[in-house]
Amino acid sequence: MKIIILGAGQVGTTVAETLASEANDITVVDDNIKKLDALKDRLDIRIIHGNASFPTILKQAGAEDADLLIALTSSDETNMMACQVAYTLFHTPHKIARVRSPEYLESGSLFDRKAVPIDELISPHLEVTDHIRRLIYHPTALQVVNFANSLVQLVGVKAVEGGPLVGHALSTLRQHIPSVDTRVAAIYRQNRSITPEGDTVIEAGDEVFFIAAKGDIKKVMSELRSIEKHYKSIMIIGGGNIGARLASVLEDDYQVKLIERDLNRCHQLSVELDKTIVLHGSASNEELLLDENIQKVDMFCALTNSDEVNVMTSLMAKRLGAAKVMTLINNPAYVDLVEDGDIDLTISPQQITVSRLLRHVRQGDIVNVYSLRRGAAEAIEVVARGDERSSKVVGRMLEDIALPQGTTIGAIVRDNKVIIAHHDVMIESMDHIILFLIDKSKVNEVERLFQVGLGFF
Amino acid sequence: MHFTVILRILGVLLMIFSLTMAIPLLLAWALGESAIHAFLTALAITFFSGLSIWLPVQHVRHELRTRDGFIVVALFWTVLSLFGALPFYLSEDLQLSAVDAIFESVSGLTTTGATVITGIDLLPKSILYYRQQLQWLGGMGIIVLAVAILPMLGIGGMQLYRAETPGPVKDTKLTPRITETAKALWYIYASLTILCMLAYWAAGMTFFDALAHSFSTIAIGGFSTHDDSFAYFDSALIEGIGIFFMILSGANFGLHFVAWQSRGVRHYLADPEFRFYISLLVIISAITCAVLIATDSYEPLAALRAALFEVVSIATTTGFATADFAQWPNMLPFLLFLMAFVGGCAGSTGGGMKVIRVLLLSKQGIREVKRLIHPSGIFSIKFGQQAVPDKVVGAIWGFFSVYLLAFVFMLIALLATGLDQVTAWSAVGATLNNLGPGLGEVSANFSSINDPAKCVLSLSMLLGRLEVFTFIVLLSPMFWRR
Numbered sequence: 001m002k003i004i005i006l007g008a009g010q011v012g013t014t015v016a017e018t019l020a021s022e023a024n025d026i027t028v029v030d031d032n033i034k035k036l037d038a039l040k041d042r043l044d045i046r047i048i049h050g051n052a053s054f055p056t057i058l059k060q061a062g063a064e065d066a067d068l069l070i071a072l073t074s075s076d077e078t079n080m081m082a083c084q085v086a087y088t089l090f091h092t093p094h095k096i097a098r099v100r101s102p103e104y105l106e107s108g109s110l111f112d113r114k115a116v117p118i119d120e121l122i123s124p125h126l127e128v129t130d131h132i133r134r135l136i137y138h139p140t141a142l143q144v145v146n147f148a149n150s151l152v153q154l155v156g157v158k159a160v161e162g163g164p165l166v167g168h169a170l171s172t173l174r175q176h177i178p179s180v181d182t183r184v185a186a187i188y189r190q191n192r193s194i195t196p197e198g199d200t201v202i203e204a205g206d207e208v209f210f211i212a213a214k215g216d217i218k219k220v221m222s223e224l225r226s227i228e229k230h231y232k233s234i235m236i237i238g239g240g241n242i243g244a245r246l247a248s249v250l251e252d253d254y255q256v257k258l259i260e261r262d263l264n265r266c267h268q269l270s271v272e273l274d275k276t277i278v279l280h281g282s283a284s285n286e287e288l289l290l291d292e293n294i295q296k297v298d299m300f301c302a303l304t305n306s307d308e309v310n311v312m313t314s315l316m317a318k319r320l321g322a323a324k325v326m327t328l329i330n331n332p333a334y335v336d337l338v339e340d341g342d343i344d345l346t347i348s349p350q351q352i353t354v355s356r357l358l359r360h361v362r363q364g365d366i367v368n369v370y371s372l373r374r375g376a377a378e379a380i381e382v383v384a385r386g387d388e389r390s391s392k393v394v395g396r397m398l399e400d401i402a403l404p405q406g407t408t409i410g411a412i413v414r415d416n417k418v419i420i421a422h423h424d425v426m427i428e429s430m431d432h433i434i435l436f437l438i439d440k441s442k443v444n445e446v447e448r449l450f451q452v453g454l455g456f457f
Numbered sequence: 458m459h460f461t462v463i464l465r466i467l468g469v470l471l472m473i474f475s476l477t478m479a480i481p482l483l484l485a486w487a488l489g490e491s492a493i494h495a496f497l498t499a500l501a502i503t504f505f506s507g508l509s510i511w512l513p514v515q516h517v518r519h520e521l522r523t524r525d526g527f528i529v530v531a532l533f534w535t536v537l538s539l540f541g542a543l544p545f546y547l548s549e550d551l552q553l554s555a556v557d558a559i560f561e562s563v564s565g566l567t568t569t570g571a572t573v574i575t576g577i578d579l580l581p582k583s584i585l586y587y588r589q590q591l592q593w594l595g596g597m598g599i600i601v602l603a604v605a606i607l608p609m610l611g612i613g614g615m616q617l618y619r620a621e622t623p624g625p626v627k628d629t630k631l632t633p634r635i636t637e638t639a640k641a642l643w644y645i646y647a648s649l650t651i652l653c654m655l656a657y658w659a660a661g662m663t664f665f666d667a668l669a670h671s672f673s674t675i676a677i678g679g680f681s682t683h684d685d686s687f688a689y690f691d692s693a694l695i696e697g698i699g700i701f702f703m704i705l706s707g708a709n710f711g712l713h714f715v716a717w718q719s720r721g722v723r724h725y726l727a728d729p730e731f732r733f734y735i736s737l738l739v740i741i742s743a744i745t746c747a748v749l750i751a752t753d754s755y756e757p758l759a760a761l762r763a764a765l766f767e768v769v770s771i772a773t774t775t776g777f778a779t780a781d782f783a784q785w786p787n788m789l790p791f792l793l794f795l796m797a798f799v800g801g802c803a804g805s806t807g808g809g810m811k812v813i814r815v816l817l818l819s820k821q822g823i824r825e826v827k828r829l830i831h832p833s834g835i836f837s838i839k840f841g842q843q844a845v846p847d848k849v850v851g852a853i854w855g856f857f858s859v860y861l862l863a864f865v866f867m868l869i870a871l872l873a874t875g876l877d878q879v880t881a882w883s884a885v886g887a888t889l890n891n892l893g894p895g896l897g898e899v900s901a902n903f904s905s906i907n908d909p910a911k912c913v914l915s916l917s918m919l920l921g922r923l924e925v926f927t928f929i930v931l932l933s934p935m936f937w938r939r
Contacts, residue, residue, distance in 0.1 A: 266835035
């Protein structure tokens with residue numbers, strides 16, 4: 001596939017890295033030659049230097065025969081204009097753009113085909129707040145992702161001493177909670193994956209990924225660790241797009257406090273938010289945190305623009321007594337540093353944005369893609385099409401499908417009903433199949449597996 | 458300042474006002490009442506005074522300035538009140554002193570509803586009609602002047618409506634849209650009056666009573682054609698209609714305007730002031746009803762009926778009575794009386810400090826509590842989805858303190874004239890809030906108190922109607938020096 005990526009920022013770079021390793025022709029456009037050179041040294045891609053929305057630059061980048069344009073520059077306007085130019089002058093078939101400003105996003109039919117022709121909008125702060133909200137609704141989860149219109153969820157949980165299943169084989173799960181059907185898709189022990197079998201014994205400290213219908217998630221989680229009580233008090237640091245939006249979605253169900261450094265922004269936020277208590281000050285001010293009763297905070301979310309501030313305030317909050325801390329980290333190198341430290345959860349906006357992007361880049365009938373474990377693993381939702389002759393999966397039992405190594409089928413959604421994958425389930429045409437890939441490099445094999453043969457046409 | 462323009466307006470106002478006396482004059486003529494002489498003389502004096510003021514300055518053309526607006530508004534009530542007192546003073550049926558006549562006229566035009574006349578049932582129809590008409594004209598003056606002109610004077614509360622209410626109320630210029638605004642509001646005022654009259658008539662009042670009471674209901678006045686006020690009719694239906702129209706008239710007429718324009722009623726509930734106003738009425742009615750039942754003052758149903766009517770009547774500052782609430786047990790007289798301080802919504806015909814000011818003041822109070830708990834917290838005072846600028850909140854605090862000061866000074870003046878405490882403070886409250894009936898000696902009638910007290914109370918009514926500030930501005934030397 002021929003792909004043009006506009007903008008060589010953090011997300012642009014990550015996307016380029018991910019896609020270049022999957023045999024795509026990538027062209028990256030940016031007006032910063034240094035960034036481009038650095039990228040070119042590492043990856044097998046073409047680079048174009050210039051303003052990303054200029055027609056001449058887009059033409060140079062090959063917009064005329066590109067399959068996909070991904071606009072990821074730091075300017076919403078450039079991204080929107082580039083899509084407009086690509087559509088009007090070069091008829092680029094598929095256009096994805098990142099738009100951050102809520103003002104654009106909430107303006108109704110602005111992104112209709114006749115207006116600003118963007119096929120898919122990526123709005124990181126919406127994705128990130130959604131992600132954080134899911135994590136807050138499921139207090140013990142490391143990661144929660146939705147499939148099939150939220151019918152099915154994949155949840156990553158760290159098993160803890162005291163959970164009824166810890167120390168027992170997976171096969172006993174059915175006896176523990178007979179009413180719930182679930183499938184353990186992967187287990188990570190000391191950062192190495194173990195293929196889950198019936199006789200695998202769960203140990204404390206294991207990261208367990210399981211798939212279940214949305215309503216059953218809590219029951220399964222309680223098997224892996226003693227039930228943690230619902231969060232009540234949330235403290236958010238940073239009143240930017242993400243912090244403000246998170247506060248507004250949480251404030252009805254939780255006691256939310258938001259700390260912001262800029263006084264004008266504080267005033268603005270105190271008008272926008274109804275119940276949230278907006279505090280003016282620096283989160284690195286110990287006095288302020290103590291005044292605001294940091295010991296009683298169930299979840300401390302550091303969501304400022306600066307990774308360093310986020311990490312340091314999170315560490316301080318944890319030391320002062322916050323029950324759990326969540327940290328927004330942009331720089332992937334930091335994620336490993338804080339891993340296994342005091343910080344309970346790390347949020348990577350790029351990872352989340354990349355997940356969203358991948359969904360559109362993947363070929364065939366892949367409708368959902370999530371990057372898991374910092375991009376090492378992937379969970380995908382794919383639609384099976386064709387019939388027994390044209391497809392390699394339709395009309396076959398799960399045990400007969402030649403899945404690539406390290407891939408498990410977690411669940412199947414048929415006519416809005418969730419079927420948890422067992423070896424004797426037969427796949428039908430139009431089923432949505434949710435797979436977990438321990439090694440994401442196998443994604444091409446999975447794509448090929450689900451491709452419909454020539455006989456279908 | 459353009460005195461000539463103001464004089465021209467005053468002359469025209471007086472001439473128009475004199476014409477309104479033609480209706481009771483015709484009524485007196487048709488019914489053969491002796492009051493015909495009083496009206497004829499009053500009409501002639503008023504008309505020729507107006508004409509002599511107007512003639513020398515009739516060709517003056519200047520644009521009105523905001524500062525001129527203060528004077529026009531103040532003159533509307535003071536000068537018209539003086540001339541409006543003429544028929545009362547001249548009438549042989551009433552035998553009122555000049556002070557009493559002025560008190561009655563001020564009470565009418567400011568839609569207060571306090572009266573010095575006893576034996577109302579026996580008065581000639583033309584005089585009765587004239588009293589009601591004074592209130593109706595006063596109400597119209599409030600709606601047109603208060604909604605169209607007062608917002609420009611920027612004395613807190615009102616200017617919110619410039620930003621909030623869609624349509625002409627938003628406009629801030631005196632010309633030319635102000636005429637459109639005034640016209641639209643006048644239509645609403647007139648249609649409400651007609652609806653109210655028809656409802657009263659259908660519910661069993663005589664045509665004359667229906668018309669008279671619709672005048673004083675929509676104007677939130679409180680004058681009645683009977684000494685017993687609403688108790689005379691003893692009809693739950695009539696009281697229900699009265700409650701409904703009092704609540705409507707106590708609401709912001711800007712809301713009615715939107716309802717009329719958009720043919721919908723949903724925006725009422727979206728308006729924070731209206732919501733607060735209605736919830737206050739409901740809560741206070743419930744408390745009143747509960748206390749009345751608990752103290753065995755009424756049967757449960759009768760208690761509900763009496764509580765609802767009295768609470769709405771007092772809280773909107775109308776002042777109609779079905780029961781003598783001053784004799785009610787426990788804290789009720791005091792509680793109901795305090796509700797009159799809250800009064801109607803901004804931009805209504807009601808008096809008091811206005812619901813929106815009380816709402817914003819209480820929000821400000823809550824904010825201070827929050828600030829004590831969270832010293833670094835930033836809290837805005839919100840009205841609906843909009844932040845209220847601190848300047849406006851400051852202006853409202855200013856209004857509040859001046860209102861209280863005015864109250865205290867007049868209370869001291871009344872005590873100095875020898876009234877007892879309850880009578881004195883309730884009389885000031887009843888007049889400053891444009892309510893009408895007070896407690897103690899003035900619970901039904903103001904005739905028994907002394908003349909100096911009546912003068913103070915007349916001033917008090919004018920102060921309340923002019924939202925204190927307008928009047929005080931005129932008294933300050935700085936205003937005239939500029």
